Amino acid sequence: MNAPLASHLLPQFEQRTAPPAMLEALKARFGDRCSLALAVREQHGRDESPFDVSPPDAVVYAESNEDVAFVVKLADTHAVPVIPFGVGSSLEGHLLAVQGGVSIDLSRMNKVLSVDAEDLTVTVQAGVTRMQLNNEIRHTGLFFPIDPGADATLGGMSATRASGTNAVRYGTMRENVLGLTVVTANGDIVPTGTRAKKSSAGYDLTRLLVGSEGTLGVMTEITLRLYPQPEAISAAVCSFPTLEAAVRTTIQIIQMGVPIARCELLDANAVRAVNRHDKLTLREGPMLLMEFHGTEAGVKEQAELVQEIARELGGEDFQWATTPEERTRLWTARHHAYFAALQMKPGCRAVTTDTCVPISRLAECLLETIDEADAAGLAYFVVGHVGDGNFHVGYLIDPAKPEERELAESLNLKLVSRAIRLEGTCTGEHGIGLHKMGFLLDEAGPGAVAMMRSIKHALDPKNIMNPGKIFAL
Amino acid sequence: MNAPLASHLLPQFEQRTAPPAMLEALKARFGDRCSLALAVREQHGRDESPFDVSPPDAVVYAESNEDVAFVVKLADTHAVPVIPFGVGSSLEGHLLAVQGGVSIDLSRMNKVLSVDAEDLTVTVQAGVTRMQLNNEIRHTGLFFPIDPGADATLGGMSATRASGTNAVRYGTMRENVLGLTVVTANGDIVPTGTRAKKSSAGYDLTRLLVGSEGTLGVMTEITLRLYPQPEAISAAVCSFPTLEAAVRTTIQIIQMGVPIARCELLDANAVRAVNRHDKLTLREGPMLLMEFHGTEAGVKEQAELVQEIARELGGEDFQWATTPEERTRLWTARHHAYFAALQMKPGCRAVTTDTCVPISRLAECLLETIDEADAAGLAYFVVGHVGDGNFHVGYLIDPAKPEERELAESLNLKLVSRAIRLEGTCTGEHGIGLHKMGFLLDEAGPGAVAMMRSIKHALDPKNIMNPGKIFAL
Known part of the structure; x- marks a missing residue:
């Protein structure tokens, strides 16, 4: 690269x-x-x-x-x-x-249109949010796992190919959208996909539209996969002496094939922010926040194996969130991390990175990035869906100080360059938007971007669908 | 519909x-x-x-x-x-x-280019077959699960979005191709995707090309996900008094969220064919052929639960394939089912159906189809990846008798019509090819097919890439 x-x-x-x-x-x-x-x-x-x-x-x-x-x-x-x-x-x-x-x-297009519990599918309007969906289907014993930090709409989540904390086990919107209704650039209302779990019928329009960021059409209805609520769930936090120890623990968990449901990294800054924001008393050092799903016996087996790996790498004893309430409190705090961190520096905004690399490259990618961030002297925090090789550095910048934004962007640029060199991507789950158009070209190369532009031009010849995003046409 | x-x-x-x-x-x-x-x-x-x-x-x-x-x-x-x-x-x-x-x-493009065991990925040339791949990576402790009946190439499997017996747990080529190298219609060599597990970087060209049946470009290299060989594997066959009992058992297994690795249906005709072809002595009635992957305890737990469900619906006691050799023999026989069935009627060819429906519709779809097949009097067999809602009826026709082909096609047409009415697809894993162009239009509708044609025209303006497949342009 x-x-x-x-x-x-x-x-x-x-x-x-x-x-x-x-x-x-x-x-x-x-x-x-x-x-x-x-x-x-x-x-x-x-x-x-x-x-x-x-x-x-x-x-x-x-x-x-x-x-x-x-x-x-x-x-x-x-x-x-x-x-x-x-x-x-x-x-x-x-x-x-x-x-x-x-x-x-x-x-206002926020209706759950059809819950097909016996097929583990649901069809919603695009304005339904992830939390609304899970509230409305709770009685079925099923849940929808994809959970970006915000209570985003399923439409927005589809448009950016979002993921979140459960993706390490359940996949991203890429794996969990079965079909769509889309309004195309000429105003036609077109359904894509079926409710069948798999299909080889023609081009995969659903997967093409998921992640297209509104540039190929407006998604108005979405059919999603659901999952049975696990028989047993247990969540634990584990503190580590260093970020490196936490990352190396994660790598081993994944390489051993442990079907962990959530494996989230927080650095000391992120822990400090959520402690203050959500009134928690977590130890303010590098931490993995984990969850295990399965049968009673399966969850116990997974947790014991992971505890053993963590201990060998210097992790402290697990602290268990034993009740559903404690568990919810912990994960709610995790989801607040972004907004909690913003409050650590009043009036700031965040420049957020989103690289994702193959799991074996995670330590190199993350540790070099942290060294750079420390050397730069800008306030930052790290949260990561590290089981997927995906982490976010949030650089807290004062919008009134252009030099802070420039510094954050230069750090982001170094990180993205590193991630691409390590065979990863500039964005694991946030999308290209306005921010990463140059990065997309560097990552995907001119041939692939030319194919994307051809598709865009074919499906939106007047360039009216969210123009200027993904690539500046 | x-x-x-x-x-x-x-x-x-x-x-x-x-x-x-x-x-x-x-x-x-x-x-x-x-x-x-x-x-x-x-x-x-x-x-x-x-x-x-x-x-x-x-x-x-x-x-x-x-x-x-x-x-x-x-x-x-x-x-x-x-x-x-x-x-x-x-x-x-x-x-x-x-x-x-x-x-x-x-x-002849049959090299495994790069095994990245620590990332659970591999990159192969398109001419590598699924069995060659698994032989070459066996020493890593990893395996690639997708297994259509034939020992197909990974290129062919990507082109048709293939799946097979393990898809119920591990997904299809859709979920397991991370990236590609494709030669586009103008002769450019274009890489798509990265080795990262997830990405939101631009349009999902990889997923668009997977299943495009050679009509958008020639796939020459493929990066795939691999999985750790499970700590424990157990396989069992279970005979049922009726096809319905076998299907209803499957539906319950899926709806309860049992992470079964394989759940295959064979009707009495298919069992008879594989008995004769592979010199087995399976009871010649409707049968589920199952496999469980996990830890020792997890596999035991899954198998007990499934045995309980089966027993309640009239299934006989499980017969276990206890050694790896017995297991291989059983699955090899399953993979031979298509060719074994062809040998039941010398000189015949098969008209093969490939519908896939939501799991709750499987009993209705399959049982009505069998009634029709019985009434028609044409020789047939049924095998099915029923855990996915996908099954194949193979109608054995004498190529010298046009009326047999017409009868088989009319039965296929009724089946596809039923599957589409039940919110399913005309093809779960074989693709559209020449055979199902009309069905694609019925299933996807004119709006979606128009989008597909626009993409085809944009990426292959002279229509030189495998023309006449998916749609007759």
Whole structure:
């Protein structure tokens, strides 16, 4: 990997503002469900990334597939961008209206359409959030495991190919979306996939759309795989003398094929942040936060094996979260880590990294990165889905100090360069968005990106679907 | 699902014969590795489907990515089809040169390029077969689980999104291909994916190419996930008084979340065929052939639970294959089922079905199908990856009797229509090929097929990559 990595500077985008005729047509159909108010537009033109707000020209609150199709057809007619919006938890600038256009807010499309418990599947509207889904299906004895930090919508999670803490055992959105309904760039409402567990019927449109970040169509309905709630669950934290010991423990767990359900790393900074935010008393050093799923006997067997590995590498005794309440408290704290860390430096924003490497390269990738972060002197924290080889460094920057952002970006660039050299990826679960377009080219190479652009052009010839994301066309 | 299902009759294809200048250029580069001999061409213009042979104009034995790229560039210049060829085990006519052109035989690209045991990945050339791969990695303690009946190449398996007996636990090629090297329609050699376990970096070209049946490019190298050989394996057969009892047992196993590694159904005809072919003495009635992977205790626990479920539904006591040799003998027999069945009716060919439905619909789908088959009076057998909701009926037809083929096709059409009505797919693992183009339209609908065609046109504007498969362009 010799290509120089791209700068984090964004290109200048051509503006394609929605014309008055289009806004009038939206108002005529949607009335109060179409807002031109600046506050609403600004809320829909930013996300959790450190980018500045870039508001759309209008926000439409869609309530049906037909609503979405209406907006897209109008956008097609006027060659104006459309940007799907869930809860705004993107970390990579996906939601910014860099060319203007209309934000389609899907949060009112929040119905669980069909629970097929006997098939371990569910079909939801794209605005259903992961926590809402699990609440609504709890009575079935099933659960949906994918859990990014935020309570994101299933639409947003599909669009970014999200994962989270359970992916080490249950896979990511890539493995867990069976089918979709998508509104294509010409406004057609198209179903993809079936409820069968596998299929060889033609091109895998579902997998092509999952991770396409709204650039190939608006996903409006999603059929997902569910899993039986395990007979037994146990969770434990284990503190280590060094980050390296925690990472080497993880590598051994994975290489031995232990079917661990969650294996999360927190550095001392992250532990300190969640202790303060969630009023916990975890030991403020490097830590693995683990969960085991299975039968009573299976869980015991897994935990004993992992405890043995950890002990050999200097890990302390497991501290068990024995009740469901304790367990929930622990994982809720883990999910709060990002927001907890932001509160450690008032007024800051985070530049978040998202590399993922083959498990044998994890120690090298992570430890060199930490050395660089320590040397740079910028506040940071580390959390990681380390069982997958995926970790996040959050650099806490003062948005008023451009030099801090530049320093964070230069550290990110070094990390991504390292991850690509180690046969990994610049993004394990957050997506490319605005932030990583240069990295994508370095990682995938010009041939693969040319194929992606050809597909984009074929399915969205006017470039109206979330333009400027993944690649600046 | 009201659309009438398509006929099995093939469209008339325009011929695009390789011109003399192209054949001379191939001969000049490849010498003896380019054959124009009729016998060789005929061998490469047929497969295990019941279609008549349709030979290519030439066969090239490729030995490198550059060889493949050379052929494709030449094909691009002359607008002549190229058809990748592995071992010829397709069941759906994928290998027939329906428009003429050049068959690229990849069987000499049979090197295991890189075993990364510490990451549970391997990279192979596309001509490596599944059995060769497992032989070559045995010393690492890892294995590759995907096992279609034939000893197919990993290239062919990727192209058809194949699965097999282990898919119920380990997934299909969809879940187990991490990355590819593909020669695109303009002759570029393009890598897709990385060795990281997950990624959100741009469109999922790997998953788009897996299952594309050679119509978007020629896959030449494949990076696969491997799995640790389980600490304990046990296999058992269980006979049932009826097919229904065997199917209902399967449904309960899956719905209870038992992590069974293999759960295969054989009807009495299939058992009879494998008994005769492999000199076994299995009871000749409906049977589940199962395997459990895990720790010693875990395997025992799973087997006891499944035995209990089976017993309640009338299953007999498990017969255990206790030694590795017995186990291998049993699974080898299972893999021979297709060829064993062909020998039950000398000179016959098989019309093979491949539907896959949500697990709760399996009993309805399978039992109605068997009733129809019995009523029709055509010889048949049933084998099924029933844990996935996927089963195959093989109708044994005399190729000299068109009425037998027509009867088999009409039964297949009824089955596919039923599977689609039950929210399933016309093909779980064999692909569309020539055979199921009409079914694809019925299943996926015109909107999704239009998207597929747009992608095909964008990535292969001259339609030279295995044309006439998936859809007749």
